[in-house]
Amino acid sequence: MTKGSSEEIRKVDALIVGSGPAAAACAKRLVDAGYETVALERKALPRHKACSGILSPRGHRFLIENFGPLPKEILHTPSSAVGVTFHFPGMLSLSMNFDGGPTPHLHRKYADHWAMRRSGAEIHDLTEFTELQDKGAYVDVTAMKDERTVRYRARRVIGADGPGLSVVRSLYPDYAGQIPWFVVGQKFHAVIACPLDDRYFHFWFHPQLGHYTWSHARDGKQLVGVGFLKGENFDVRHQRVVQYLEHRHQVKLGPAESPEIVPANFGGSLINRYIFGKGNVLITGQAAGFFNMIAEGMSCALHSGAIAGEAAVESFRNPADVQRTYRAMIASEVRRCSDQWNPLEIAFGRPHEADFRGALNKLKVRERLSVLREILSFIKLYAPLNWGRQILRHSVYRQVLGRYDSARWL
Numbered sequence: 001m002t003k004g005s006s007e008e009i010r011k012v013d014a015l016i017v018g019s020g021p022a023a024a025a026c027a028k029r030l031v032d033a034g035y036e037t038v039a040l041e042r043k044a045l046p047r048h049k050a051c052s053g054i055l056s057p058r059g060h061r062f063l064i065e066n067f068g069p070l071p072k073e074i075l076h077t078p079s080s081a082v083g084v085t086f087h088f089p090g091m092l093s094l095s096m097n098f099d100g101g102p103t104p105h106l107h108r109k110y111a112d113h114w115a116m117r118r119s120g121a122e123i124h125d126l127t128e129f130t131e132l133q134d135k136g137a138y139v140d141v142t143a144m145k146d147e148r149t150v151r152y153r154a155r156r157v158i159g160a161d162g163p164g165l166s167v168v169r170s171l172y173p174d175y176a177g178q179i180p181w182f183v184v185g186q187k188f189h190a191v192i193a194c195p196l197d198d199r200y201f202h203f204w205f206h207p208q209l210g211h212y213t214w215s216h217a218r219d220g221k222q223l224v225g226v227g228f229l230k231g232e233n234f235d236v237r238h239q240r241v242v243q244y245l246e247h248r249h250q251v252k253l254g255p256a257e258s259p260e261i262v263p264a265n266f267g268g269s270l271i272n273r274y275i276f277g278k279g280n281v282l283i284t285g286q287a288a289g290f291f292n293m294i295a296e297g298m299s300c301a302l303h304s305g306a307i308a309g310e311a312a313v314e315s316f317r318n319p320a321d322v323q324r325t326y327r328a329m330i331a332s333e334v335r336r337c338s339d340q341w342n343p344l345e346i347a348f349g350r351p352h353e354a355d356f357r358g359a360l361n362k363l364k365v366r367e368r369l370s371v372l373r374e375i376l377s378f379i380k381l382y383a384p385l386n387w388g389r390q391i392l393r394h395s396v397y398r399q400v401l402g403r404y405d406s407a408r409w410l
């Protein structure tokens with residue numbers, strides 16, 4: 001409930017909503033270029049973030065190049081991941097090392113706060129964005145802090161608020177109701193016995209387990225996670241995975257801590273349906289639809305966030321339509337991200353930062369065929385979403401024109 005409001009309006013060049021990787025990267029570009037930048041975070045910082053924390057090599061490079069060497073306080077144990085292991089129902093497993101060596105296992109609570117602080121932006125935590133009005137020359141933003149209304153006026157607003165989509169909702173009130181929503185949840189178990197190699201992130205291509213099923217070691221516990229379409233019961237799905245791990249992989253787990261369950265706007269990058277904003281408002285990171293394969297949303301959040309920041313800087317220096325600038329600049333990140341889901345790129349290119357085809361080629365022909373068959377039957381899980389034809393159409397478009405169709409972006 002609103003207790004009161006302050007009539008004072010804080011004027012800034014750029015207002016960023018969020019304090020995750022996309023926000024930190026965006027803020028870094030704006031602050032480095034000399035623009036006054038404030039980031040709003042609705043939670044108290046450092047804030048918890050449900051995440052496995054496995055970073056891709058490209059994300060790792062971005063952090064070092066932009067924010068400096070990673071302090072050990074921002075890492076879990078094991079402090080790095082060597083790569084990814086895919087498991088299939090026929091009990092074949094494929095381990096792939098990340099290109100260029102192990103990558104950090106980030107403790108998101110501290111890693112995000114570290115990057116955000118190193119960006120040099122002013123951070124207003126416990127401040128929740130509620131609405132905006134784009135007046136053409138500037139954007140008026142309303143937020144809530146301590147049950148009071150606070151006001152900002154910014155030349156550009158960047159929505160880097162992840163799957164909450166609060167900035168998207170204020171631009172496109174119907175959008176969130178039009179996309180499929182997934183539920184992603186994880187529990188941390190005491191370990192009685194776990195033969196899964198703790199240097200790898202483990203993923204199951206198993207249609208009976210879930211749309212997204214994973215496990216890995218963290219801080220002496222074993223994390224078991226499952227993602228599925230909204231509407232089903234998390235505990236039932238999770239228990240099924242725990243039993244499967246016990247029967248098929250001899251993983252014996254003890255009691256779990258309470259689950260972390262979050263909604264996920266997963267799918268935009270598969271079907272090239274990104275959302276980049278309008279007028280003076282840019283959307284970036286997961287809010288825009290960026291999500292890489294192999295459980296990875298941080299590196300594309302960092303890179304897209306940086307591009308949003310660069311587009312804002314460019315529009316300050318050479319007044320032009322910031323949307324046009326952003327959309328031209330973000331095309332490279334769209335290509336990288338959507339290529340990871342593009343069957344033609346996977347078959348003939350090398351879109352991932354771990355060598356899937358190399359690992360596949362080490363198998364006997366019969367095993368290879370069995371893996372491909374099982375991947376195909378896993379993909380059928382997504383059939384009710386009618387993504388298959390869209391993915392194929394965009395894949396062919398990409399092969400012919402060398403890019404994805406920007407007319408699909410909101």
Ligand SMILES: Cc1cc2nc3c(=O)[nH]c(=O)nc-3n(C[C@H](O)[C@H](O)[C@H](O)COP(=O)(O)OP(=O)(O)OC[C@H]3O[C@@H](n4cnc5c(N)ncnc54)[C@H](O)[C@@H]3O)c2cc1C
Pocket residue numbers: 017018019020021022023040041042043047049050051052053054055056127128129130160161162163164165166184185186225262264284285286287291295296297298299301
């Ligand atoms: C269970 C799980 C496991 C995952 N594992 C991995 C992994 O291993 N590796 C990987 O790379 N990715 C992983 N991801 C994905 C990754 O966490 C996201 O893709 C990434 O955090 C997106 O970054 P972002 O900066 O776009 O948004 P976020 O990190 O979500 O940050 C958005 C911020 O905005 C704040 N916010 C939201 N609304 C408002 C508002 N109205 N006002 C003010 N602030 C607001 C939020 O509190 C949050 O701090 C995982 C995700 C989940 C759910």
